[in-house]
Amino acid sequence: MxxxxxxxxxxxxxxxxxxxxxxxxxxxxxxxxxxxxxxxxxxxxxxxxxxxxxxxxxxxxxxxxxxxxxxxxxxxxxxxxxxxxxxxxxxxxxxxxxxxxxxxxxxxxxxxxxxxxxxxxxxxxxxxxxxxxxxxxxxxxxxxxxxxxxxxxxxxxxxxxxxxxxxxxxxxxxxxxxxxxxxxxxxxxxxxxxxxxxxWDQWGGPESASVKRFVGPDADLVSKQLQHRFxxxxxxxxxxxxxxxxxxxxxxxxxxxxxxxxxxxxxxxxxxxxxxxxxxxxxxxxxxxxxxxxxxxxxxxxxxxxxxxxxxxxxxxxxxxxxxxxxxxxxxxxxxxxxxxxxxxxxxxxxxxxxxxxxxxxxxSETPAGIxxxxxxxxxxxxxxxxxxxxxxxxxxxxxxxxxxxxxxxxxxxxxxxxxxxxxxxQHLNREGKWEMKNLAKWKAIQPVSKSINGIFRAMKTLREGDEDHSPQKFAADWGHIVKDIIDISKDNPAYSPNSLPELGIKYHKFATVSKIPPTDAEVTTFVHLVDQVRQDQQERAHKEGWKEYAVGVHCHYGFNRTGYFIVCYLVDRCGLDVQQAIEMFAEARPNGIRHSHFLDRLYRRYSGLDV
The missing domain is CATH 3.40.50.1820 (Alpha/Beta hydrolase fold, catalytic domain)
Incomplete structure (x- = not known):
């Protein structure tokens, strides 16, 4: 060439x-x-x-x-x-x-x-x-x-x-x-x-010996095409x-x-x-x-x-x-x-x-607090x-x-x-309050509830008391026939009254985690066990009350990164999906999926079995 x-x-x-x-x-x-x-x-x-x-x-x-x-x-x-x-x-x-x-x-x-x-x-x-x-x-x-x-x-x-x-x-x-x-x-x-x-070495394009030498004979088509280009x-x-x-x-x-x-x-x-x-x-x-x-x-x-x-x-x-x-x-x-x-x-x-x-x-102690x-x-x-x-x-x-x-x-x-x-x-750069005008507009523009995720979860943004579109009362009217439990993984007290949810037929579970930081292995283990308990309880309630459909709602503030991380881990640990399948499933139900690259990197590392 x-x-x-x-x-x-x-x-x-x-x-x-x-x-x-x-x-x-x-x-x-x-x-x-x-x-x-x-x-x-x-x-x-x-x-x-x-x-x-x-x-x-x-x-x-x-x-x-x-x-x-x-x-x-x-x-x-x-x-x-x-x-x-x-x-x-x-x-x-x-x-x-x-x-x-x-x-x-x-x-x-x-x-x-x-x-x-x-x-x-x-x-x-x-x-x-x-x-x-x-x-x-x-x-x-x-x-x-x-x-x-x-x-x-x-x-x-x-x-x-x-x-x-x-x-x-x-x-x-x-x-x-x-x-x-x-x-x-x-x-x-x-x-x-x-x-x-x-x-001669490149004969066959993506299937050539030169490509297979770099990516292996069983590589996916994308890797072969990329290597052929290089x-x-x-x-x-x-x-x-x-x-x-x-x-x-x-x-x-x-x-x-x-x-x-x-x-x-x-x-x-x-x-x-x-x-x-x-x-x-x-x-x-x-x-x-x-x-x-x-x-x-x-x-x-x-x-x-x-x-x-x-x-x-x-x-x-x-x-x-x-x-x-x-x-x-x-x-x-x-x-x-x-x-x-x-x-x-x-x-x-x-x-x-x-x-x-x-x-x-x-x-x-020689540096400013928190740095x-x-x-x-x-x-x-x-x-x-x-x-x-x-x-x-x-x-x-x-x-x-x-x-x-x-x-x-x-x-x-x-x-x-x-x-x-x-x-x-x-965390260091995040100086704006969650409900300042800019962030409020961002929150309002986000889809309140995702599509079904493997028949188990619905990813959500946090509820907000008094909001015309996503208050506890409005949520119960729109989604109460499906979402029977909410797991709130946000760190702070919620911007709504959890006490009102049981009256609306929805159980509330608080599991506080820190924003911007990928959950620890211990937190994932606790979350998985919590979901196991919630699902068992839902199955018993469904049998008694004749529910046709039920799901576990999970939210942080916006319902993408921490929420996605925990849900992906559950899909891998309990449902037998590999990490890429779980990430793609979450993204399909909650476009654009997990947005923070360091959350994705940590997920792949967690399930790679590798450590340094």
């Missing part, structure tokens, strides 16, 4: 969220100018209304892998952009970025990490010491590890501001010497022959250059340059989450175990040596650089590791020392998850991307900063 056609396809299929928040910019690094880099940036809504002391919320930076693009992160960005400002870059020649320059060295690992540093530095709020969290996929995980690694060569002081790394389908180490030689031979074949091989958008000349630049050169038996010019993962001293796919045919899930072993080994060595992480980094910088001696057989990027590199390392080291703060979170502390340097922790039956496409496959998003958001709020908890953010 011609390059222009591939670019046109990437432009035409770009999701609205990405298209509306992207621009194409020119960036110049020390050695190259990249004239057409597509950059996605979306500031978190109301970011300036959230705490900025000691720093704003971290910037989430997304790094794609070989042949990938920003579009592959679209499902995660849809959710995580609600938590924090997000930045993602189409590397040169990928996605919507221009294939320019065409110099092979411009696509080496060193050159691409330099470019990423410059772009991040352009968007990071440097005036307020904003930190960053790197979220990467496949080969991009090694680029992210290099950005976070204080031992690596850098053109900015970015490593000092990395607060965490999330690696999805991560790559642990360089290819063996023999494999590197084989891969180089493959990449040396003429472009026309390489394209011919790709055409495969077609990957340009052969770009793939060859990036792949070539990622390969190390072996000095004896030691790999130098490429993705692993220094012990990339070993140098990390920040929270790290590694997510692998149990059925990944591209990157083995065993890579997760290898990286975890490297990180744990490094932590143990620091304790054994009695050295701080910054001290160990400074002491080991010289030996690492010394292994990269100039040679006629090494690429220019490796030759460049000379005295200049030591100066850069010293600059970064001095910057780190001048900004050094305690690595443990500050006591909550979680935000440490500059979160404590190092390594968490791993292998998702059964998940493939290399787990970050955008419909069956897995919600679970991935939930794992990431929970990890960030638990191990990096509690200020990334979306529920806490919503």
């Amino acid at each position: 011609a390059h222009s056609q591939q670019v046109s396809d990437a432009d035409a299929t770009d999701p609205g969220l990405l298209k509306d928040n992207s621009e194409v910019k020119s960036y110049t690094t020390k050695r190259f100018t990249y004239p057409g880099v597509r950059v996605f940036f979306r500031a978190r809504a109301k970011i300036n209304e959230l705490p900025r002391d000691p720093a704003p919320l971290p910037l989430l930076v997304f790094v794609h892998g070989l042949g990938g693009s920003v579009a592959q992160f679209h499902p995660l960005l849809t959710s995580l952009s609600n938590h924090a400002s997000c930045l993602a870059v189409d590397l040169p020649g990928c996605g919507r970025s221009a294939f320019a320059p065409e110099d092979w060295e411009a696509y080496s690992t060193d050159a691409l990490t330099d470019l990423l540093e410059v772009v991040i530095d352009d968007y990071r709020d440097k005036d307020h010491d904003q930190g960053i969290i790197l979220i990467a996929h496949s080969m991009g995980t090694v680029l992210a590890a290099r950005l976070a690694n204080k031992r690596a060569r850098h053109v900015t002081n970015i490593a000092s501001y990395v607060m965490g790394v999330v690696g999805i389908c991560p790559v642990a180490q360089s290819l063996p010497k023999e494999k590197v030689a084989q891969f180089r031979n493959l990449l040396r074949i003429p472009t026309w022959l390489f394209n011919l091989w790709r055409m 495969n077609r958008q990957s340009r052969s000349p770009v793939f060859r250059r990036v792949a070539w630049g990622s390969l190390p050169t072996y000095v004896g038996e030691k790999p130098v340059g490429g993705l692993f010019g220094e012990p990339t993962w070993a140098g990390l001293d920040v929270p790290v989450l590694l997510i692998g796919g149990g059925s990944d045919l591209v990157t083995s899930p065993k890579e997760v175990e290898k990286i975890a072993a490297i990180l744990h080994s490094n932590r143990e060595s620091l304790v054994t040596n009695g050295s701080s992480s910054s001290g160990t980094i400074a002491e080991s910088a010289a030996p690492i650089a010394a292994t990269a001696k100039p040679s006629d057989h090494l690429p220019e990027s490796i030759d460049a590791i000379t005295d200049d590199d030591f100066k850069r390392r010293e600059f970064v080291k001095n910057a780190e020392e001048s900004m050094e703060e305690p690595t443990t979170p500050r006591d909550a 979680p502390p935000q440490p500059r340097h979160p404590k190092k922790v390594v968490k791993t998850v292998i998702m059964p039956n998940a493939t290399h496409a787990l970050l955008y496959a419909p069956k897995t991307h919600r679970t991935v998003s939930g794992l990431i958001s929970d990890f960030m709020s638990e191990h990096i900063t509690g200020r990334l908890d979306f529920a806490w953010q919503l």
